[in-house]
Amino acid sequence: MKAAVWSCAAGLGLLACSLQPPVHDVSLALWPVQGLSQAAQQVGPKAQARLAGAVEPRDEAHLQQLLADPQGPPLLWLGPRTWRGDWQIRRSVRIVGAGPTTVLQGSGTGTVVDVEGRDVSIENLVITGTGERHTQEDSACKLRGSGHSLRHTELRHVLFGAVVAGCKGCTVEANHITGRAGDAELRGDGIKLWSADDGLVMGNRVEDVRDLVVWYSNRVQLRHNVVVRSRYGCHFMYTHDCDLRDSALVDNTVGIFVMYSADLRISGSVLAGARGPAGVGLGFKDSDDIQVIGNYLVRNTVGSYFDTTPRSPDHPVLLRDNVIAINDIALRWHSQPHGVALRGNDFVSNPEAVEVDGGGDATTADFEGNFWSDYAGYDLDGDGWGDVDHLQKHLSSSLTEEKPVLKFFRGTAALAVIDTLARAVPVLATKLLLRDARPAMQPQHRLSNLRG
Numbered sequence: 001m002k003a004a005v006w007s008c009a010a011g012l013g014l015l016a017c018s019l020q021p022p023v024h025d026v027s028l029a030l031w032p033v034q035g036l037s038q039a040a041q042q043v044g045p046k047a048q049a050r051l052a053g054a055v056e057p058r059d060e061a062h063l064q065q066l067l068a069d070p071q072g073p074p075l076l077w078l079g080p081r082t083w084r085g086d087w088q089i090r091r092s093v094r095i096v097g098a099g100p101t102t103v104l105q106g107s108g109t110g111t112v113v114d115v116e117g118r119d120v121s122i123e124n125l126v127i128t129g130t131g132e133r134h135t136q137e138d139s140a141c142k143l144r145g146s147g148h149s150l151r152h153t154e155l156r157h158v159l160f161g162a163v164v165a166g167c168k169g170c171t172v173e174a175n176h177i178t179g180r181a182g183d184a185e186l187r188g189d190g191i192k193l194w195s196a197d198d199g200l201v202m203g204n205r206v207e208d209v210r211d212l213v214v215w216y217s218n219r220v221q222l223r224h225n226v227v228v229r230s231r232y233g234c235h236f237m238y239t240h241d242c243d244l245r246d247s248a249l250v251d252n253t254v255g256i257f258v259m260y261s262a263d264l265r266i267s268g269s270v271l272a273g274a275r276g277p278a279g280v281g282l283g284f285k286d287s288d289d290i291q292v293i294g295n296y297l298v299r300n301t302v303g304s305y306f307d308t309t310p311r312s313p314d315h316p317v318l319l320r321d322n323v324i325a326i327n328d329i330a331l332r333w334h335s336q337p338h339g340v341a342l343r344g345n346d347f348v349s350n351p352e353a354v355e356v357d358g359g360g361d362a363t364t365a366d367f368e369g370n371f372w373s374d375y376a377g378y379d380l381d382g383d384g385w386g387d388v389d390h391l392q393k394h395l396s397s398s399l400t401e402e403k404p405v406l407k408f409f410r411g412t413a414a415l416a417v418i419d420t421l422a423r424a425v426p427v428l429a430t431k432l433l434l435r436d437a438r439p440a441m442q443p444q445h446r447l448s449n450l451r452g
Contacts, residue, residue: 047099051075054073055076161175197217201214236264240264242264258309267293267294316339330354353433369440
């Protein structure tokens with residue numbers, strides 16, 4: 001019987017290629033993400049009058065002198081001109097520019113603004129002209145020490161943008177950061193936090209960089225950020241007690257990936273358009289105590305991927321109230337899942353709901369109260385919950401395990417026809433992938449923006 005179905009699938013190949021689903025709009029304007037509209041209006045420098053009490057340097061030499069003086073003025077005003085050079089700041093000072101016409105133009109050989117010490121604030125100007133050295137992390141701005149802030153700047157066509165290393169309680173807020181053209185692997189990170197506890201990354205727009213990185217850093221808050229056309233929208237590693245919320249990570253290779261971390265909360269965000277063989281909206285490796293609440297995981301190759309996460313069922317992972325839609329595979333596990341609960345999510349138009357490497361299944365995951373767009377049950381008592389279990393059985397999964405070449409047709413009409421056939425003749429689909437004993441009859445979120 002399977003041989004006959006396999007032949008049917010192969011014969012549908014040309015038809016499938018001509019019936020690919022339409023590309024769906026993941027424009028940020030369509031998504032209900034808290035704070036993004038306001039943050040987008042406030043990003044980068046704005047025209048601003050000179051601040052009362054500020055000292056305005058005459059030229060570059062005078063600026064160098066004022067920065068080098070331990071007793072120098074606490075507030076510096078940089079007027080609307082190009083200030084050429086690379087700058088070192090080793091004392092507390094607030095530097096404010098006149099807006100987009102105030103440009104710190106680096107030499108192109110290193111880091112443009114290198115900060116150490118305490119309580120330095122750089123605001124409302126453009127920084128450009130970094131070097132090309134990955135080994136030295138040539139950056140628009142490096143912050144080391146404590147209490148520093150980088151606000152309302154444009155970091156333009158830089159190798160690395162804001163590098164916050166060994167900096168406790170530092171803030172990167174409302175900046176517009178753009179990388180350089182070319183392969184994402186050869187770019188630098190737009191924002192990099194390394195050993196940067198208690199940091200705040202808020203309201204930034206990051207484009208065409210390598211990654212937004214949070215490594216070896218605890219208690220970091222990331223809010224209202226947009227990262228597009230990069231490699232990792234956000235990459236957590238060896239990071240604990242952090243919170244990412246109300247952000248949009250769109251058209252990156254990977255939306256968010258979490259490695260060797262614990263006690264993370266990801267909420268209210270859009271992770272969309274992570275395509276290609278490595279495309280993952282939200283991925284985990286060897287991580288514990290994760291909460292994923294109220295997000296949109298849309299139009300990714302894989303919606304969410306789990307590799308040994310959690311490491312122990314005593315440190316569970318919860319996915320609640322998310323929309324997981326139009327992904328080639330909604331959920332993928334590297335091995336049999338344990339300690340993962342999925343409650344109140346909307347699973348919509350995912351050709352494959354679940355894939356477990358090695359031919360396993362997700363029956364050990366705790367599915368309850370989710371909406372399934374392909375649920376074929378009924379609700380006779382009208383309480384809003386299906387009267388029969390939602391059982392996910394895909395004949396196509398069995399076929400692709402036996403014939404990996406068929407994975408070429410995943411997400412196409414060919415395998416969809418096979419699974420429709422299996423639902424009509426259930427005896428054909430012998431492999432149970434998941435069970436939801438209390439499926440919701442209606443989605444819990446607004447889904448009109450998922451239409452092609």
